[in-house]
Amino acid sequence: MALHKLSLCDLQKKFTAGEVTAVEIVRAYALRIGQVESKVKAYVTQIKDAALQHAAELDTRLKGWRKTRPLTGMPLAIKDNLCTESVPTTCASRMLQQFIPPYDATVVAKLREQDYILLGKTNLDEFAMGSSTEHSAFGPSRNPWNLHCVPGGSSGGSAAAVAADECVAALGSDTGGSIRQPAAFCGVVGLKPTYGRVSRYGLVAFASSLDQVGPITKDVPDAAMLLGAIAGHDPMDSTSANLPVPDYTKALRKKDLKKLTVGVPEEFFTEGLDSEVEQAVRAAIEELKNLGGMIKEIHLPRTDAAVAVYYVIATAEASSNLARYDGVKFGLRAKETKDLLDLYMKTRQEGFGPEVKRRIMLGTYALSSGYYDAYYGKAQAVRTLICQDFRAAFNEVDLIVTPVTPTPAFRLGEKSEDPLQMYLSDIYTISINLAGLPAISVPCGFSKAGLPIGMQLIGRAFEEETLLRAAHAYEQSTQWHVKKPVVR
Amino acid sequence: MKVTLQDVEQVAKLARLEVSPAEKEAFAKQLSQILTHVETLKQYDTTGIEPTATVLGRVNVFREDIVQPSLPVEKALANAPEREADGFAVPKIIEER
Numbered sequence: 282m283a284l285h286k287l288s289l290c291d292l293q294k295k296f297t298a299g300e301v302t303a304v305e306i307v308r309a310y311a312l313r314i315g316q317v318e319s320k321v322k323a324y325v326t327q328i329k330d331a332a333l334q335h336a337a338e339l340d341t342r343l344k345g346w347r348k349t350r351p352l353t354g355m356p357l358a359i360k361d362n363l364c365t366e367s368v369p370t371t372c373a374s375r376m377l378q379q380f381i382p383p384y385d386a387t388v389v390a391k392l393r394e395q396d397y398i399l400l401g402k403t404n405l406d407e408f409a410m411g412s413s414t415e416h417s418a419f420g421p422s423r424n425p426w427n428l429h430c431v432p433g434g435s436s437g438g439s440a441a442a443v444a445a446d447e448c449v450a451a452l453g454s455d456t457g458g459s460i461r462q463p464a465a466f467c468g469v470v471g472l473k474p475t476y477g478r479v480s481r482y483g484l485v486a487f488a489s490s491l492d493q494v495g496p497i498t499k500d501v502p503d504a505a506m507l508l509g510a511i512a513g514h515d516p517m518d519s520t521s522a523n524l525p526v527p528d529y530t531k532a533l534r535k536k537d538l539k540k541l542t543v544g545v546p547e548e549f550f551t552e553g554l555d556s557e558v559e560q561a562v563r564a565a566i567e568e569l570k571n572l573g574g575m576i577k578e579i580h581l582p583r584t585d586a587a588v589a590v591y592y593v594i595a596t597a598e599a600s601s602n603l604a605r606y607d608g609v610k611f612g613l614r615a616k617e618t619k620d621l622l623d624l625y626m627k628t629r630q631e632g633f634g635p636e637v638k639r640r641i642m643l644g645t646y647a648l649s650s651g652y653y654d655a656y657y658g659k660a661q662a663v664r665t666l667i668c669q670d671f672r673a674a675f676n677e678v679d680l681i682v683t684p685v686t687p688t689p690a691f692r693l694g695e696k697s698e699d700p701l702q703m704y705l706s707d708i709y710t711i712s713i714n715l716a717g718l719p720a721i722s723v724p725c726g727f728s729k730a731g732l733p734i735g736m737q738l739i740g741r742a743f744e745e746e747t748l749l750r751a752a753h754a755y756e757q758s759t760q761w762h763v764k765k766p767v768v769r
Numbered sequence: 770m771k772v773t774l775q776d777v778e779q780v781a782k783l784a785r786l787e788v789s790p791a792e793k794e795a796f797a798k799q800l801s802q803i804l805t806h807v808e809t810l811k812q813y814d815t816t817g818i819e820p821t822a823t824v825l826g827r828v829n830v831f832r833e834d835i836v837q838p839s840l841p842v843e844k845a846l847a848n849a850p851e852r853e854a855d856g857f858a859v860p861k862i863i864e865e866r
Contacts, residue, residue, distance in 0.1 A: 379848075383845065384840070490824070519830035520823070589807045589809055590810065609857050611850075619860075620860050621860050621862050622785075623860075624859065629786050630787040635792075638796075639796065645780050646780045649779075649780060656807060659811075659815065662819075662820050663815060664821040666818065668824065701803055704803070716824060
């Protein structure tokens with residue numbers, strides 16, 4: 282099999298066994314990227330030469346000594362809102378077009394310690410604000426299954442790169458579904474860890490109480506391996522949990538759902554859910570039952586509130602986080618300004634795209650005097666209710682299963698003129714961020730038009746092992762993940 | 770919620786954003802639409818409900834007050850749009866008398 286088609290686990294086995302060198306791996310990926318990238322447009326920055334050089338050094342250093350770490354020599358893509366020392370990190374924004382980080386994000390530093398190979402930085406909606414990558418200042422990425430469709434977002438570049446075999450695995454970030462939704466649209470696996478499981482240091486902040494970094498991979502064992510590499514406490518992120526990191530790969534040994542109760546929340550299967558998506562997810566639930574899971578109907582009554590709560594809290598936090606882009610210390614600075622205030626105003630006007638401005642405006646509005654209680658205060662209180670719903674549900678069940686998205690991938694331009702419609706398409710993913718829970722998106726079928734459909738499994742906080750075990754059992758029994766797109 | 774052009778101007782000023790007349794129109798319309806949706810939250814009774822700012826429930830994380838390595842000056846200034854000696858240069862802030 283061609284190297285670029287292999288999963289992370291399989292490629293790693295081959296590399297450790299000495300059957301293939303790091304240079305051969307990088308060359309295979311460079312070739313693949315050369316074939317499809319002009320169509321998919323997954324990358325913002327490619328660093329082929331540096332990757333080859335790194336691979337050559339690695340091969341020399343490892344000669345005759347193949348006892349490597351899991352990510353050694355593995356060619357990864359990183360979402361372009363994660364800082365990579367001396368490699369540009371643009372957040373797909375004009376504001377940071379020239380920005381070269383002076384340090385690595387903690388997750389990147391952890392991969393570097395293992396001698397992973399960085400192939401490039403992937404496209405996203407500007408500052409991770411969006412569900413389609415259409416808000417990238419450098420143009421949208423395409424869905425490898427149908428180039429007229431969006432790959433989802435905001436980690437659309439990462440998901441498209443994994444689906445099109447332009448990297449072996451990738452990192453994304455998820456504030457309201459930005460890992461899971463593009464994973465579902467592109468037919469790959471995406472895991473949003475529990476809030477606090479993975480360090481956010483060096484992740485360019487969007488909404489700090491919601492953001493998490495996580496893996497986007499070709500299958501579930503790959504997600505387990507990559508999560509294990511990036512998880513853990515970090516003194517540089519005071520919200521990272523000081524808990525031991527389990528061996529996630531071990532969690533895959535149980536290949537069934539015996540003794541697990543799986544909740545099906547009625548509120549996720551209502552009006553607005555596409556019938557093909559519903560059928561695929563219902564069939565997946567049947568399969569979870571065949572695998573030994575106990576299926577139980579549950580309720581998450583405040584699900585309808587999630588979009589409104591999210592778009593107040595996330596934009597409020599964003600308006601504060603993005604105040605740092607003032608043209609003073611790094612990033613764009615507008616020319617010919619008459620004083621400091623003018624410098625701020627013009628820099629921010631020139632540097633931010635329409636969606637980022639819209640969210641800054643919304644967040645500033647929600648936090649402004651006279652509206653704070655009615656919007657921000659109210660949203661925070663309803664967030665508590667949403668958390669309570671999940672807590673009550675997890676007293677009865679071990680896992681919750683839902684669709685990831687109401688529809689398969691939509692077409693480019695279909696929703697870009699209507700922000701509220703775009704926001705409402707995040708309905709099934711955002712409540713999980715509000716509650717800080719872990720969730721995984723796994724392929725569970727295809728639409729008649731040949732577009733992938735995803736199933737979402739949600740778990741209790743810090744119980745990624747249960748998620749991975751169930752997702753893996755399902756993946757093993759169905760094999761949806763094996764199908765690959767023909768990019769054309 | 771009807772957001773007026775004046776509201777947009779006021780919020781833009783708070784957010785330090787210069788907005789064009791076309792943007793003003795668009796934001797007034799879009800923010801009105803989104804905030805109308807947000808107002809559906811009124812149907813949820815939140816009397817006596819504590820707001821959630823973070824799901825972790827932790828408040829402060831302390832460390833020993835010991836000097837640790839930090840970003841060297843040259844690295845910190847490497848991305849500066851404009852610098853002067855060891856600092857970031859900005860337009861004059863204080864008027865001369």
